[in-house]
Structure formats: structure tokens, C-alpha cells
Amino acid sequence: MALIITDECINCDVCEPECPNDAISQGDTIYYINPSKCTECVGHYETPQCVEVCPVDCIPLDPVHTESREQLQAKYEKLMAAKNK
Template structure:
């Protein structure tokens, strides 16, 4: 499942640099996560790094983008990370 940043985000910049898939970007009001790039850090880490660094816990699972571990791994393998 991709992750989602809620409107509780305070734009602290902590998550932006932590995303190995470059899925997090600055949206109009808050940071956002591109569900096409988010793999919950599968392929890089054991757990999502954005969740670990978020000081206010405003990142959650995105119910609109449910994916299995295998689907997330396949997405990771299809990404071209620079």
C-alpha cells in the first residue's frame, strides 16, 4: 500500500530527504506522496523511513492504493532511481 501524508503535515522537511524513491514532493499546501513511486521503502529498507522521521505522525497508509508486498517489490524493480 502506498503511503499518504495527511493535512496535519507541518512542512518540516524531515520526510523529503528520507525517501529513497523520490516519491515525496512539495504540494500546494503540504508535502505529498506520489503513489506511483511509493514502495513503503521496500527494496531499500525494512520499514518506511518517512514514518520513522515524521515528528507528528501525519503519514499513514493510503487506502486508495492497496498493494501487496510483492506488488510493492515489483514497483520498486520498475522504478529508475537516480
């Protein structure tokens, strides 16, 4: 499943550069994770890098976008194929 940034976000800017899929961007008031690009770092790392660096623990799983590890892997492969074109 994709991740989501909650309103507890303090806009510290540390998560955005850590995302290998460029899924994180600045929203109107807090950072936003694009669920179509978020693979929870599957294919890149063992753990989601944004969660690792977040100082306020405001990046939980997004219950609206549930995906299995296999689906996340397939999304990763699709994103990498599009990036390499």
C-alpha cells in the same frame, strides 16, 4: 499500499530527503507522496523512512492505493530498472 501525508503535516521538511524513491515533494499546502513511486521503502529498508522521521505521525497507509508486499517489490524493481537506464 502507498503512503499518504495527511493535513496534519507541519511542513517540517524531514520526510522528503529520506525517501529513497524521490516520491515525496512539496505540494500546494503540505508535502505529497506520489503513489506511483512509493514502495513503503520495500527494497530499500525494513520500514518506511518517512514514517520513521515524521514528528507528528501524519503518514498513514493510503487506502486508495492498496498493494501487497509483492506488488511493492515489483514496483521497486521497475523503478530501479528505469533509474539505471
